[in-house]
Amino acid sequence: MNKIPVGVLGATGMVGQNYIALLNDHPWFEVRFVAASPRSAGKKYKEAVDGRWQLARAYTPSVGELVVADANDVSQARAAAKAGSCAFVFSALEMGKDEIRALEDSYAAAGIPVISNASAHRWTDDVPVLISEVNPHHADIIPAQRKKRGWDKGFIAVKPNCSIQSYTTPVYALIRAGYEIKRLIVTTMQAVSGAGYPGPASIDMIDNVVPYIGGEEEKSEQEPLKILGAIEGGAFVNAAFPKISAHCNRVPVIDGHTACVSLEFGDRKPSIEEVKRIWADFKSLPQELNLPMAPKQPIIIREENNRPQPRKDRDADKAMAVSVGRIRPCNIFDLRFVGLSHNTVRGAAGGGILNAELLKSKGYIS
Amino acid sequence: MNKIPVGVLGATGMVGQNYIALLNDHPWFEVRFVAASPRSAGKKYKEAVDGRWQLARAYTPSVGELVVADANDVSQARAAAKAGSCAFVFSALEMGKDEIRALEDSYAAAGIPVISNASAHRWTDDVPVLISEVNPHHADIIPAQRKKRGWDKGFIAVKPNCSIQSYTTPVYALIRAGYEIKRLIVTTMQAVSGAGYPGPASIDMIDNVVPYIGGEEEKSEQEPLKILGAIEGGAFVNAAFPKISAHCNRVPVIDGHTACVSLEFGDRKPSIEEVKRIWADFKSLPQELNLPMAPKQPIIIREENNRPQPRKDRDADKAMAVSVGRIRPCNIFDLRFVGLSHNTVRGAAGGGILNAELLKSKGYIS
Amino acid sequence: MNKIPVGVLGATGMVGQNYIALLNDHPWFEVRFVAASPRSAGKKYKEAVDGRWQLARAYTPSVGELVVADANDVSQARAAAKAGSCAFVFSALEMGKDEIRALEDSYAAAGIPVISNASAHRWTDDVPVLISEVNPHHADIIPAQRKKRGWDKGFIAVKPNCSIQSYTTPVYALIRAGYEIKRLIVTTMQAVSGAGYPGPASIDMIDNVVPYIGGEEEKSEQEPLKILGAIEGGAFVNAAFPKISAHCNRVPVIDGHTACVSLEFGDRKPSIEEVKRIWADFKSLPQELNLPMAPKQPIIIREENNRPQPRKDRDADKAMAVSVGRIRPCNIFDLRFVGLSHNTVRGAAGGGILNAELLKSKGYIS
Amino acid sequence: MNKIPVGVLGATGMVGQNYIALLNDHPWFEVRFVAASPRSAGKKYKEAVDGRWQLARAYTPSVGELVVADANDVSQARAAAKAGSCAFVFSALEMGKDEIRALEDSYAAAGIPVISNASAHRWTDDVPVLISEVNPHHADIIPAQRKKRGWDKGFIAVKPNCSIQSYTTPVYALIRAGYEIKRLIVTTMQAVSGAGYPGPASIDMIDNVVPYIGGEEEKSEQEPLKILGAIEGGAFVNAAFPKISAHCNRVPVIDGHTACVSLEFGDRKPSIEEVKRIWADFKSLPQELNLPMAPKQPIIIREENNRPQPRKDRDADKAMAVSVGRIRPCNIFDLRFVGLSHNTVRGAAGGGILNAELLKSKGYIS
Known part of the structure; x- marks a missing residue:
């Protein structure tokens, strides 16, 4: 089976690293796109995290070779989406709330679903805050969210605080x-x-x-x-x-x-x-x-x-x-x-991945 | 002014060490009697705590030279009391509750007031559990306690859990x-x-x-x-x-x-x-x-x-x-x-010493 | 393939627990016999380690059901060996050196190879101290060891200090x-x-x-x-x-x-x-x-x-x-x-298991 | 006896705080001048360290009221020196080595002796690196240092790495x-x-x-x-x-x-x-x-x-x-x-103060 290509925004930070590590060998998803701050952009992922990798678990060699995109530049993700290497993104962005909110909106508007770890959109009234075992039905606000915002394929779903x-x-x-x-x-x-x-x-x-x-x-x-x-x-x-x-x-x-x-x-x-x-x-x-x-x-x-x-x-x-x-x-x-x-697995990257699996099962990502 | 000579029961344990250390240079009290388990009895205090002293603060050389008495043998404390080197004791005993209760009773019966850190007597209905700032008036049960038990000079007062x-x-x-x-x-x-x-x-x-x-x-x-x-x-x-x-x-x-x-x-x-x-x-x-x-x-x-x-x-x-x-x-x-x-000062040895100061001020020890 | 049944002596201690945990799903070996101090003997393993299990990794349910033998009683291991549930033992005994040495000798004399974590036999001149990558050829002293001691199937091999x-x-x-x-x-x-x-x-x-x-x-x-x-x-x-x-x-x-x-x-x-x-x-x-x-x-x-x-x-x-x-x-x-x-894997239980694999490959256990 | 007024450069940092705390009640020296980065300059010391004070020991109320000078502006220290509130400074500056070196030179050139914790001048060939018990005679390079640099009262002495x-x-x-x-x-x-x-x-x-x-x-x-x-x-x-x-x-x-x-x-x-x-x-x-x-x-x-x-x-x-x-x-x-x-007392602020005491005893500061 072909795996769904996914992107990680903020891939060099602590939560981003957890996403990368947890997606090693994931049966459905494969990391094919990584984006981070301009400081890391243009480097290979392995160079960008050299000396900053915090986890006992390592990243795979193929992720290490990915060239880091600039997370602020949605066009790079859009190109990756077109090229079939980014069906949706996990957002582990670390910046001001307003910037994150605007940036996540841009990705969604560009047709790229955003499954976010950030707190920026938790109180947006049409964005679901998902714990997959607790409120999986909240995902079903997505059609209304898309409609209201005029988004086609994109949407935003977040997870709660750890x-x-x-x-x-x-x-x-x-x-x-x-x-x-x-x-x-x-x-x-x-x-x-x-x-x-x-x-x-x-x-x-x-x-x-x-x-x-x-x-x-x-x-x-x-x-x-x-x-x-x-x-x-x-x-x-x-x-x-x-x-x-x-x-x-x-x-x-x-x-x-x-x-x-x-x-x-x-x-x-x-x-x-x-x-x-x-x-x-x-x-x-x-x-x-x-x-x-x-x-x-x-x-x-x-x-x-x-x-x-x-x-x-x-x-x-x-x-x-x-x-x-x-x-x-x-x-x-x-x-x-x-x-x-x-907190960094169930409460962050692992919970986000589970949410993505739920959203795929419900047909919102593919 | 002559300092009041005091004893410490359980002097080699953690709370006992805190008593010893805090009584360095106390303006009213001076440690002149130390008692501990049979294992330490007969040794000089400095030998008994060699390699087991836990505190950054040291004990004074004169305490180091004291010969450790057997805490189970009240006659040693009685002799010290007669010799003018033990007006009352701080109890930091570490043994079973029933044993502590009986032993503290024996010291009090021998005319030696016991100011205890142990929990053994906390629920004895005529024993005050003192936080000097909160219930100093509870010390005034002592005359009734003495009368009921037929004790002359001895009494028991305890402090609460840390x-x-x-x-x-x-x-x-x-x-x-x-x-x-x-x-x-x-x-x-x-x-x-x-x-x-x-x-x-x-x-x-x-x-x-x-x-x-x-x-x-x-x-x-x-x-x-x-x-x-x-x-x-x-x-x-x-x-x-x-x-x-x-x-x-x-x-x-x-x-x-x-x-x-x-x-x-x-x-x-x-x-x-x-x-x-x-x-x-x-x-x-x-x-x-x-x-x-x-x-x-x-x-x-x-x-x-x-x-x-x-x-x-x-x-x-x-x-x-x-x-x-x-x-x-x-x-x-x-x-x-x-x-x-x-917890080991306010909640243990320091609180006990403050209680002793209060009890001295109220005339219950001298 | 039928797995080789193995025993763990000192199975409830820290190193013993590591053996148990590391042997979950081992492709060659299966824990079928556990022995510990008389205090644990007679209990199910899960009862014996209740509240004392130190590892994040759990033991398997089937090990939990094993009844703990008394490690001091070699006849229990001998019976297990006869019954086909103990081809050799990992020794993680925690007692005095002389006692361990004597006890490990008894197991070997009873025909049960002992692969030991203890230091007791490290300086016995015909007992190999194995790091499998460093001195695997030292295992080849076993025939001489057996001969000298009149042992048939049993032998003793140890690992060095962590x-x-x-x-x-x-x-x-x-x-x-x-x-x-x-x-x-x-x-x-x-x-x-x-x-x-x-x-x-x-x-x-x-x-x-x-x-x-x-x-x-x-x-x-x-x-x-x-x-x-x-x-x-x-x-x-x-x-x-x-x-x-x-x-x-x-x-x-x-x-x-x-x-x-x-x-x-x-x-x-x-x-x-x-x-x-x-x-x-x-x-x-x-x-x-x-x-x-x-x-x-x-x-x-x-x-x-x-x-x-x-x-x-x-x-x-x-x-x-x-x-x-x-x-x-x-x-x-x-x-x-x-x-x-x-130290508890490479330097203890993991190193011992690797030694056992080496000894099996060399034909000393089967 | 009138205490010698001293200044602390970098007074809000970790080592600076240690200087402030250790100089409480010093018998010879009194902190009368504090300088730090422009961010703190102009605030009272107590405001500048609010929420950033790291030590169990507190600073004195009078130091808390001092207005923090800008450490980069030597004229403020010169004015304090003239006003009799800064006879010499302890330097606990935290910036680039070249900047520290230049700045410490400026203080010395302004007639203010600098006793420094920084590494900037440790390899300057006429600057002594003092451990007061080891090489107190190295202080006697100061006349040569002053002469070579044309400094009158100022000089630089440093302490080694912790x-x-x-x-x-x-x-x-x-x-x-x-x-x-x-x-x-x-x-x-x-x-x-x-x-x-x-x-x-x-x-x-x-x-x-x-x-x-x-x-x-x-x-x-x-x-x-x-x-x-x-x-x-x-x-x-x-x-x-x-x-x-x-x-x-x-x-x-x-x-x-x-x-x-x-x-x-x-x-x-x-x-x-x-x-x-x-x-x-x-x-x-x-x-x-x-x-x-x-x-x-x-x-x-x-x-x-x-x-x-x-x-x-x-x-x-x-x-x-x-x-x-x-x-x-x-x-x-x-x-x-x-x-x-x-390391922060003997190896930093305490060692610096001891050096200052030595230098005063030798007549280099007064």
Whole structure:
């Protein structure tokens, strides 16, 4: 089978490198186009990342030979699309929000679907923020989006912030099972890779934690409401619940965001056993479609009292599963648990690839 | 002035070492008696801690020359007391709870006041759990305790768990200012020194956090209620509020426990500015008495958005102040903040020494 | 093809767990027998390691169901051997040296070959210390060993200390190419997993290095001389060179030992380019035999000036390759370089498995 | 006594902050002038470092109120000098070497002595590179330097790189005692604070070491030779020995550089006991003059086999002493040991202050 040729925008950055590495040997997609800042443009990819490659996993030799395009120059992608080497792009752009938004629009307008990791378009009312297991039906706003904007083949779909991935899927699983969730207080302990490279200085992360990440609490509180929301008249309407209060911390961990959650149900309250059963049994569309990047079990329950832990659990099921543990009653609300997910895979490039697989399955990319 | 001679039980352990180090140059107290397990008994202190001394700060040469007594043999302490070299003891014993309780009773029965770091007696109904700034009046149960047990000079007073110190004083300051606190959800990120030596394995603390500390959540939820409680009929009665739900985590930090707190007031709710004013102005009996170990300002407000941080703030004011920051409204309850205190100083040996100073000022030791 | 059934002694410890994990899906071997201390004996393996499993990689369900034998009771292994479920054992025993030596002897005497990770038999004069790429011919002492001891099928072969693996293969490659090496000064920075579990306390490994590892410098200086030595009259005779001086340090790294090496050649001195060529081209018997665990390229050269690094390079080629970098002249001797290898894979379980593959290929196990 | 008013150039950077913090309560000097980049110029110091102050130790309120001058504009310092608020400056400038060299020259030409932390002037042949205990007599090149350059009161004196401080004083002590040292191979494990702020990314320093620091090996090999050299005809002539080969590594430690040293004596070789005696007894001019910043004992011997360690030993004697341990024969050369010193105190600001005290005692500043 011929693989679909894909491009990566911001291919030399931290998330871009993760896309490149995760797409090694992907059964459906093949990286044939890479774009980055003007500084890297014109170099071979292997030259552009020389001394800056952050991952244990390497890129393939053929990607190393690709000449880096200038991400600001959409014409290069358009030419690649015409030449059959770029059917859609993953956007891992790192620049100002307004610039990213404009640039992603340009790619879509040029007929190139954009599956983005950036936050720029998360609050655009016709752009879906997808967690493939939670709101795959949100992808179906794409025809309305295309129509409204006069785009033919292009569209924009994004993924949410990495900080919310450790609890949004478990929360959704409970809601889908019929249990309303009213309120949720969450404290995150987030890995340094979430800040890109170089990210936090080592002098701030040795023998220390930093109880603040700019913008992260707002995203953690608001993005789940869009994801859990509805489509009305070609635009998203936020869910009213759960109300979320977030405390976001940076801790000296390479990969893996951990979340300590206390939540309050509505009138119907499941038992702890029922919660575990719901999570253990949870499957969604990516599992039904058997998508290549989909974890077999989106939520893995750890019964040991000291798990999940980032170093031991982040890589579960291709680093795409959310691990939960310490499932117990809350003294104040109803339920407490600890959730953990891999922020640069599940929470970034891996989640983006899964979204692409979903969008292909639904026929939006080809 | 002649200094009061003091003993340290468990002098070779982590907390014991902190007592020894903090009592260097204390204006009122001088370490003249050290006791530890039979393994160390009979050796000079400097031999007993050779290769096991954990602190950057050294012990004084004269303490190094003290011969270590067997902590299980109260007669050695009694002899030291008679010889004028042990007016009271700090207990940093590390053994089973029942053994500690019995042993601390024996010292008190022998006429030697015990100021303990151990958890053994925290729920004994006539033993005060003291944070000198919060419940100094609880010391006044001592006459009833002595009477009930038939002790003459001896008594037992303890300090609470280190995990609660980052939020209990700020919480108390608000209550004292007239604001009822109904509920409080707290997530702690606790330093490894809190587990004694060797404590957590490095393989569990490099690139990792552990979302569990045995017994810590229960202590974090219950101990504040005794501290905020009342004395009735010679025994303590717990406060009914605040209801607390705790998530306790171990993080790769040497010293300094950080707490992320969301709390709900009763009907009267202070503004953020009022909260800050109350904390900035908070002083209590140790400050009024100008006790040597008392921080000038028990609660220090950090206005930077990324503080307090363990490495930068734990040593504030002799490592005895609680630093608070990120004071802001809560989306769900009323107030969010981050509290930080030094667990082996404020939360252990330093807090114990301050308690001793308070008890001396009140005339219970001499 | 039917897989050869193998046993793991000390299966619940750190190295034992690595054996279990690495033998998942091994094409030749299958774990069918596990033995550990009496504390674990009688439990299912999954129960025995519950809450103690240290690795990100999991064990297979079928291994989880194995009932743990008592490693001290050789009759259990003998029964398993008879029943066709234990053709040989990997020894990852953790006990006193004398006990290990005696116990390994008993297994061999019972007809069960022992491929050991322990240091107990490293200086036994008829026991080969194997690095499969360096001294595969040392395996051929086995007939003499069997004869001398009156063993029929059993034998003992061991692997060297993990600390020497980062430089012994590169050193050997140069010697094999005809360049005598006279002297070598090496400073290692070793990972905490090398000390087993729990290993170094986190309080000693956060914001710290420890410039001492008991016994490690002696092993680092002497073991290479046996490995590079000759067989004479059924016993090993050490090589006279290179003379080695080692400084061994523990650093806060999970896996991966790094070595900074300065070495002096004999009269013939290769150029830096020649050194690189020799290392890049180096292959040995495991590569010729295409053994399953053999790295394709035993020595990987990193040209970036800040590599190799443990986190980025330890996993190269199934964590079985040695990565070298910073290849440059020495101001005092002739050559400087940095070597790195994965201590629990290449330096322990992975190296042991490769040795077993070699011994099978040579017909010593079947 | 009136304190001498001093200035700090680059006062907002990492080393500058250390100067500010260490000069709190200095008995001779008082910070009255601070200069930094144009970005900070015009602000109060407390505003300029708001959110950027890296140290646990705070600056004094009076320094906080100083208005930051533009370090590029020497006229501001000249005015301060005239006004009696800047008798000399500590230079902690962070810019290109050529710019620093030119700027430091301008200050000196303006009559303001410059005691510099920067490397710019270390190889200027009439500029002394001072370790106060090692080559205090090198200060006496200042009259020749002034004469050659036509400077009246101004001069330039610098301190060496932080990486050499853990072994240069011990090496010198042996040389002074009459033992020639021919060759020395050293491997350093250096703290992240040595790279300034932000310095190494946390993603490179968690679960990792980096075996490279740009330019550090060259400095480590060459600077000691100037320090141990002689003055001939108003210029420095390097010592011929010891020949040094250095391997420099970055490790996840906040403060404190550790060095593993193997060294070869000339024909006369001291015993290990003699080495210890020489180091234990070593005192030099700063100790004789009883300079405020001088450690009582410049070299502290740790007899425990696992010391010195950065976290436990870096702060010895105001963080100004070098701690040495593991003193033992070398298999290849004659002597092995581990040296440790605090890189931002002894190796930077503290060493600079001690140099200033020395220069004042010698009458070069007043």
